Amino acid sequence: MKNPDQVVIVGGGTAGWMTASYLKAAFGDRLSVTLVESDKIGTIGVGEATFSDIRHFFEFLDLKEEDWMPACNATYKLAVRFEDWREPGHHFYHPFEQLSSVNGFPLTDWWLHSGPTERFDKDCYVMASLCDAGRSPRYLGGSLLEHDAVDSDDEPVGMTMSEYQGRTQFPYAYHFEAALLAKYLTGYSTDRGVRHVIDEVQDVLLDERGWIDHIVTKDHGEISGDLFIDCTGFRGLLLNKTLDVPFVSYQDTLPNDRAVALQVPLDMQQRGIRPCTTATAQDAGWIWTIPLFGRIGTGYVYAGDYCTADEAERRLREFVGPEAEDVEANHIRMRIGRSERSWKNNCVAVGLASGFVEPLESTGIFFIHHAVEQLVKYFPGGDWQPKLREGYNAAVANVMDGVREFLALHYRGAARNDTPYWKDAKTRPVPDALAERFERWQVQLPDSESVFPYYHGLPPFSYMCILLGTGGLRPSPSPALALTDDTAVRKEFAAIRDKARSLVDTLPSHYEYLAAMRT
Ligand SMILES: Cc1cc2nc3c(=O)[nH]c(=O)nc-3n(C[C@H](O)[C@H](O)[C@H](O)COP(=O)(O)OP(=O)(O)OC[C@H]3O[C@@H](n4cnc5c(N)ncnc54)[C@H](O)[C@@H]3O)c2cc1C
Ligand SMILES: N[C@@H](Cc1c[nH]c2cc(Cl)ccc12)C(=O)O
Numbered sequence: 195m196k197n198p199d200q201v202v203i204v205g206g207g208t209a210g211w212m213t214a215s216y217l218k219a220a221f222g223d224r225l226s227v228t229l230v231e232s233d234k235i236g237t238i239g240v241g242e243a244t245f246s247d248i249r250h251f252f253e254f255l256d257l258k259e260e261d262w263m264p265a266c267n268a269t270y271k272l273a274v275r276f277e278d279w280r281e282p283g284h285h286f287y288h289p290f291e292q293l294s295s296v297n298g299f300p301l302t303d304w305w306l307h308s309g310p311t312e313r314f315d316k317d318c319y320v321m322a323s324l325c326d327a328g329r330s331p332r333y334l335g336g337s338l339l340e341h342d343a344v345d346s347d348d349e350p351v352g353m354t355m356s357e358y359q360g361r362t363q364f365p366y367a368y369h370f371e372a373a374l375l376a377k378y379l380t381g382y383s384t385d386r387g388v389r390h391v392i393d394e395v396q397d398v399l400l401d402e403r404g405w406i407d408h409i410v411t412k413d414h415g416e417i418s419g420d421l422f423i424d425c426t427g428f429r430g431l432l433l434n435k436t437l438d439v440p441f442v443s444y445q446d447t448l449p450n451d452r453a454v455a456l457q458v459p460l461d462m463q464q465r466g467i468r469p470c471t472t473a474t475a476q477d478a479g480w481i482w483t484i485p486l487f488g489r490i491g492t493g494y495v496y497a498g499d500y501c502t503a504d505e506a507e508r509r510l511r512e513f514v515g516p517e518a519e520d521v522e523a524n525h526i527r528m529r530i531g532r533s534e535r536s537w538k539n540n541c542v543a544v545g546l547a548s549g550f551v552e553p554l555e556s557t558g559i560f561f562i563h564h565a566v567e568q569l570v571k572y573f574p575g576g577d578w579q580p581k582l583r584e585g586y587n588a589a590v591a592n593v594m595d596g597v598r599e600f601l602a603l604h605y606r607g608a609a610r611n612d613t614p615y616w617k618d619a620k621t622r623p624v625p626d627a628l629a630e631r632f633e634r635w636q637v638q639l640p641d642s643e644s645v646f647p648y649y650h651g652l653p654p655f656s657y658m659c660i661l662l663g664t665g666g667l668r669p670s671p672s673p674a675l676a677l678t679d680d681t682a683v684r685k686e687f688a689a690i691r692d693k694a695r696s697l698v699d700t701l702p703s704h705y706e707y708l709a710a711m712r713t
Pocket of ligand 2: 273274652
């Protein structure tokens with residue numbers, strides 16, 4: 195049987211274009227790729243914050259920051275800043291920074307035992323101080339904030355994210371304009387031979403085995419292929435609607451099912467650019483603020499059971515202030531959960547068509563990146579070996595199920611308890627294994643033995659951060675620390691404080707660095 199070498203992608207949002215460009219970078223002219231997108235059905239229009247792992251995607255495409263960042267109004271993201279999840283006025287950071295260990299115990303455990311200040315994030319990580327001070331992670335000459343952070347010259351190349359996990363933690367991710375990235379990747383892909391068809395898919399035709407034979411477009415007739423990639427967003431036109439793959443909802447655990455978003459132009463030179471995403475808790479959800487070069491992207495993510503669309507929009511406008519007055523709001527309904535399997539027969543869904551777990555912690559683009567890496571790894575041969583599909587489906591399902599747990603911790607852990615939404619957050623159903631983990635984490639901080647046991651992008655130190663920052667579950671330190679010499683730990687806390695101070699004093703501001711990149 196012929197090896198599948200004709201790929202048809204339906205959908206031209208972030209998922210469609212990331213998939214097209216990655217497949218071209220991986221397989222070049224040995225694979226023919228056609229991407230069909232409608233100019234009548236819009237993209238979701240949000241999705242601007244990433245994981246640090248995204249740099250592997252750009253490296254794979256051989257793109258440098260100087261190439262793509264200015265074209266996408268991109269900025270750096272050193273952390274997520276959580277505001278008001280514990281109580282009004284409180285904030286903490288979830289940074290891209292490895293946590294150190296002293297005498298075999300993580301520094302956060304020592305912090306619980308005898309932290310020098312009230313701020314675990316500032317005591318244990320330098321990034322928290324850099325975020326508070328609005329610093330760039332690079333010096334004006336381009337060098338990275340610390341020499342021991344990853345230097346791309348020494349890095350192993352060609353590893354997938356799951357293979358890379360546990361190696362060096364890269365110190366930042368990016369924010370970018372989703373529409374501009376899709377445009378940039380359109381150029382990248384079409385330059386490398388991707389056929390771009392602007393048209394609407396009106397029908398999807400199956401053969402006698404129930405595999406997709408071809409799609410029918412309005413103006414370009416039939417388009418056939420070997421492998422079809424469903425990037426049609428929440429519609430799930432190929433996988434869910436045509437191939438009837440059921441959708442497994444996560445909404446019992448994660449009730450936020452709506453969002454209202456605004457794109458607000460601001461004078462960044464005057465205001466400065468925070469080097470982080472901000473997630474501010476609200477009465478029925480939370481508001482994201484994503485700083486880009488020239489505007490912010492902001493939106494209220496909420497549960498329709500607790501808040502109406504009008505209330506959410508009003509609250510968001512009040513939060514942003516007068517700059518948002520003339521800006522049109524984008525109301526979005528979200529499908530929370532995942533397809534039971536993302537690959538059936540000769541159809542693979544990537545992006546929102548595969549699954550989505552609300553934007554907290556910005557995992558949507560990470561899911562896409564992970565999916566395309568796995569697709570290359572499990573790419574089918576002429577015999578369409580079912581075990582390859584099964585391997586792919588398990589990897590994709592595990593990533594989403596794991597992230598579901600991580601997000602559930604934010605709500606269960608939040609000390610905030612002042613509205614019906616936040617009260618109910620403490621009693622929402624969670625998977626049994628997670629309920630046990632919540633209990634265990636209160637007496638022993640999360641480690642690789644006690645978090646979701648399959649790769650899902652989040653290391654145990656991310657869980658510790660959310661547990662300590664949200665403040666509701668009140669973990670206690672390991673009893674062994676009372677019997678352990680703490681000389682080295684006092685030195686470590688002092689070293690972090692000194693390093694943070696020196697970095698804040700010497701690094702340029704985030705705005706200054708990005709402005710220099712554009713000259
Ligand atoms: C409120 C919200 C905030 C988010 N924030 C983040 C974030 O900060 N970070 C992050 O990583 N992710 C985020 N995400 C997720 C992120 O937006 C998505 O993962 C990403 O944009 C991928 O979307 P997509 O390409 O799958 O779908 P879409 O953008 O919806 O694109 C669907 C495409 O399919 C096409 N299409 C549909 N039907 C047809 C048809 N019949 N014929 C032809 N074409 C068709 C459309 O024209 C469009 O091109 C967020 C999502 C939401 C809902
Ligand atoms: N693999 C992820 C893990 C990670 C580590 N720290 C953070 C912080 C945030 Cl805000 C998201 C994700 C992460 C990565 O490095 O991107």
